[in-house]
Amino acid sequence: MNYFEAIILAIIEGLTEFLPVSSTGHMIIGSALMGLEPSAFVKLFTIVIQLGTILSVLVLYWKRFFKSMDFYYKLVIAAIPASILGLVLNDFIDSLLESPMMVGVMLVIGGIILLFVDKWFNKPTIDISDEISFKQAFIIGCYQCLALIPGTSRSASTIVGGMTQKLTRKAAAEFSFFLAIPMMLGASAVKLYKFFKEGHTFTGEEINLLIVGNIVGFVVAIIAIKTFIDLLTKYGFKLFGWYRIVVGLVIIAMLLSGHSLQIV
Template identity: 40%
Template structure:
């Protein structure tokens, strides 16, 4: 057992779980952390798929009662059917564009420099949203219609660029489209489930030859760490958005992006 490798797995699992549902870009942080830890080879990319699955299962666990109710009552309750349809509509833009440009994105955009630039630009975008966002007119996920869902889905497609942040794009996009902040956050959590499961399944299929039993202990450490750290973030973020805006995350993105640029250019 390689203790150093297990420590790297723990750190990366913590990074994934702590950032996946915050507007700071988990992919960007994983690219940078993996580069710094020298764990960014093909094996490291497969590891990232596994820990992303741990993070999304944390959302499934936190919302297990609601998910179970929606699945069981989809045929009989309008609100459950509407949520399922809205999630499907919001899922489509990123799915279509992701399939079309997956190779190009992985080949040309997954680097610390592009991520750092996206972090900085995204930070200023958050500040702009917080300054100019309109008053909300939708205060529950159950009140959303298909037009809300499509707009959030189009915003989510921006997160195909590493460093933009899927959570940031969907939550801040929702706020710009007049969703109340907590409503936008909850819909972002729900939307993450089909998006991340689909992305994980696609990446696992493509990387199936890289899965080896010898890596089980490393994957397990990262998976469990990502699950529990993501669970804490999901629980805490809803409480946070009830009383705060996202300016702190904006300044963090800008500072972190500048630090990364200074490190790699220096």
Template identity: 45%
Template sequence: MDFYNILKVIFLGIVEGITEWLPISSTGHLILVDQFIKLDASSDFKEMFNVVIQLGAILAVVVLYFNKLNPFARNKSGIEKRETWSLWFKVVVACIPAGVLGILFDDFLEEHFHKFVPVAMMLILYGVLFIIVENRNKTMKPTTTTLNQLTYKTAFIIGLFQVLSLIPGTSRSGATIIGAMIIGCSRYVAAEFTFFLGIPVMFGASGVKILKFLLKGNSFGSPEIILLSIGTIVSFVVSILAIKFLMGYIKKHDFKVFGWYRIILGTIILIYWLTTL
């Protein structure tokens, strides 16, 4: 096992853990990082690795919100248990659009959009949108301030916004948070519902990537299992810290700082790309 490869995997796990939940695009960052920190592995493994380590990030959500997401919790009343089931049904409804289109167009998106320029353009575009939406919302009060107020129609519309995140650089959390805020959700509700949406989406995406990896004739040896395990564990630990930071941050601040970060990073990437032509 190459020691430097392990260090690279640890770094990628840190990047995934931070960027999965902050609205700045985890996949986009992993694609960009790979341009400078080359993981010593096949392209098939790297493609699968970038998705599967997201399971660590998802486990962080499950751990942090276990009671809220558990419809069988003994400390919940009958009404609270029904509300929890309703939340899960809304999550399923919201996942349908991206789930269907993600399976149908995964190869096409991988071939045409996992590149410098599309990632940079999406970083800038959604950075601008964050700033526009936050400026717009200064004079508006959210109509949905708790998860229980979230309707199935609202959940499905948020799911349509999640489709946009199939293009790297968009950010799944970024697209769904912007969409939720546009249709009247508070920042807190938008962020929490985005976290919960990630559970079935990322489990499904990881399953698809692993299956495609195996169908191409690849196999999991000890090195691959070790690298995946390390990346997932690091992603899990860092995600817990990132989620706690974000939920504390948005109680007092808006998302504009993330919009400016995206614009600056996207611009730097475009300049780098132009200078290397």
């Protein structure tokens, strides 16, 4: 991996991680177009640069993280279902990650759902995500389990889960941002542990690549979050639904035409 490839992947991560469009699907297309081989470091890179995107949430919403301990308890409760299921079904999930076709299909299915979600849940009563109950936080966490299927999108599943619990689109999106923090930290820790356990080490250049990737991801994610909230508030999910369908069909078409796509 060179610096250009690292910056492109970081831009993709920053743009798509918090949007309901599946960062995995975009990583597939981006890595395929660049001819990037899924080496141990590349796979680690795509996970660890999420730390930069986490920082963007902390910077944008830092005041929300000092309001009360209940806020942290709700995040922990919401993170439990996917964390447990991810550990129990780890091998099965890894097998799903070998199927780009699954990603393409789930992008299309999720896109179709987003076309109608605004009509299904059009009577929200909670405008601030901090006001949800512990039960609602847990239910949203259960929806997050759907994101274990590649191509579903963690953001999409948790935002829809929030809307089923009477959150406005904005409140559901913000809780999804907050919930990403424990999940991404956990994923990065596990990936780093496996990387070193398998005997890999970082070269000086790889450390620099990780630093550059996190900085780029941080800056792009801040822009993406602000833009996403504006678009979501004004136009709802249809724009993202159609976009998912197009990206999913592109992946499916590439696979059917003989292109070899791999999930980095």
